[in-house]
Amino acid sequence: MTIVENMDVGIMANLKEKVIGIPRAMSFYHNYPFYFGFFNDLGIKIVLSDVTTKQTMSEGASLVVTETCLPIKVYVGHVLNLLSKGVENILVPSLQSVDTKIYNCSKIRGLPDLIRNVVKKPFNMIEATLDKSEKNQGLYEFLAECVAPFGITDKNLIKKASKAGWRCYNNFHVMTKSGMPYSKALSYALQGKVVILSEVKEYPISIALVGHGYNIYDERVCMKIVDKLEKMDVKVCSALQLSSEQLSEGIAALGHDKYWANEDEMTGTAGHYLKDNKIDGLITITAFGCGPDSLMVERITRKAKQYGKPLLNLTIDEQTGEAGFVTRLEAFVDMLFRKKRASIVNKINISDNDTEYKPNTDIIETIS
Numbered sequence: 001m002t003i004v005e006n007m008d009v010g011i012m013a014n015l016k017e018k019v020i021g022i023p024r025a026m027s028f029y030h031n032y033p034f035y036f037g038f039f040n041d042l043g044i045k046i047v048l049s050d051v052t053t054k055q056t057m058s059e060g061a062s063l064v065v066t067e068t069c070l071p072i073k074v075y076v077g078h079v080l081n082l083l084s085k086g087v088e089n090i091l092v093p094s095l096q097s098v099d100t101k102i103y104n105c106s107k108i109r110g111l112p113d114l115i116r117n118v119v120k121k122p123f124n125m126i127e128a129t130l131d132k133s134e135k136n137q138g139l140y141e142f143l144a145e146c147v148a149p150f151g152i153t154d155k156n157l158i159k160k161a162s163k164a165g166w167r168c169y170n171n172f173h174v175m176t177k178s179g180m181p182y183s184k185a186l187s188y189a190l191q192g193k194v195v196i197l198s199e200v201k202e203y204p205i206s207i208a209l210v211g212h213g214y215n216i217y218d219e220r221v222c223m224k225i226v227d228k229l230e231k232m233d234v235k236v237c238s239a240l241q242l243s244s245e246q247l248s249e250g251i252a253a254l255g256h257d258k259y260w261a262n263e264d265e266m267t268g269t270a271g272h273y274l275k276d277n278k279i280d281g282l283i284t285i286t287a288f289g290c291g292p293d294s295l296m297v298e299r300i301t302r303k304a305k306q307y308g309k310p311l312l313n314l315t316i317d318e319q320t321g322e323a324g325f326v327t328r329l330e331a332f333v334d335m336l337f338r339k340k341r342a343s344i345v346n347k348i349n350i351s352d353n354d355t356e357y358k359p360n361t362d363i364i365e366t367i368s
């Protein structure tokens with residue numbers, strides 16, 4: 001945790017009122033249901049940054065070098081947004097490794113250092129660390145660091161709050177696994193509800209969307225890709241519908257061991273859906289300049305060729321134009337529809353050739 005010297009009035013007020021700012025970016029898309037249950041149980045008020053806008057992106061991008069990937073630029077923009085709202089007590093987690101020798105990319109690992117160096121405003125950065133590989137520092141140590149600035153040190157209280165966090169997190173995942181879209185499931189989970197859809201709409205085409213939550217579910221970053229595909233009559237499947245066992249099997253199906261912490265969302269998801277006959281094609285979404293994703297997409301592309309599964313690789317950055325993005329989506333979906341129609345016609349033709357012609361005597365009998 002970094003506490004600035006000569007703490008300013010805003011920071012002190014935030015700590016006294018138990019207010020924590022969470023940037024709506026990066027790990028937010030994975031961990032927020034847990035944070036919501038956890039911090040609420042301890043009486044800590046969460047203030048989220050506003051949804052991503054063009055301004056969030058451009059303000060974040062203006063503070064870092066051009067080569068930095070888009071999600072990090074967006075994250076910086078969200079920290080600035082919280083500061084502009086008067087929130088000066090901000091959680092910037094240091095997520096090093098989630099298991100033995102399973103690491104995050106260097107940009108995620110160095111996120112607190114990056115923020116410290118580029119955001120030149122006084123604020124209290126809660127830099128809780130999760131590092132199972134080097135320091136054997138797991139979730140409970142991480143959570144204790146999150147709440148220590150608020151004077152909460154009672155282990156039993158923290159444990160009880162973590163149960164509330166898991167409850168909310170598990171409720172969210174029960175709903176996404178049943179096929180509910182991300183934002184709907186999040187909204188119900190935050191209201192403490194579990195709603196299972198009784199009717200699931202049938203779609204003629206199914207596509208697996210492969211990418212990190214911060215790339216797929218940030219509606220500005222990904223230009224509402226899920227909504228766009230659904231409007232094209234496409235069912236969208238993603239990592240959110242899969243169990244951790246299915247994701248691990250997916251990574252193994254691509255012939256290697258897990259190395260990156262967020263690999264489930266890429267190779268795990270792709271490996272699973274490549275083998276699924278109900279999936280007509282895959283779309284990968286990666287940020288320009290992302291090293292780990294470029295390696296993973298290479299593996300996915302090779303495997304997709306082996307399985308004969310259509311694959312569209314889309315790369316995004318802050319310059320990506322919506323028109324070109326939509327054109328590529330439409331062309332891919334159109335190709336999948338044509339392929340599906342052709343396979344149905346072929347099946348009909350094959351079955352016609354395979355059977356002898358038999359006149360429909362029923363009709364003759366009826367006429368006579």
Ligand code: SF4
Pocket residue numbers: 069070071072105106107108212287289290291292293
């Ligand atoms: S995994 Fe890739 S996109 Fe995500 S933060 Fe690291 S470099 Fe950026």
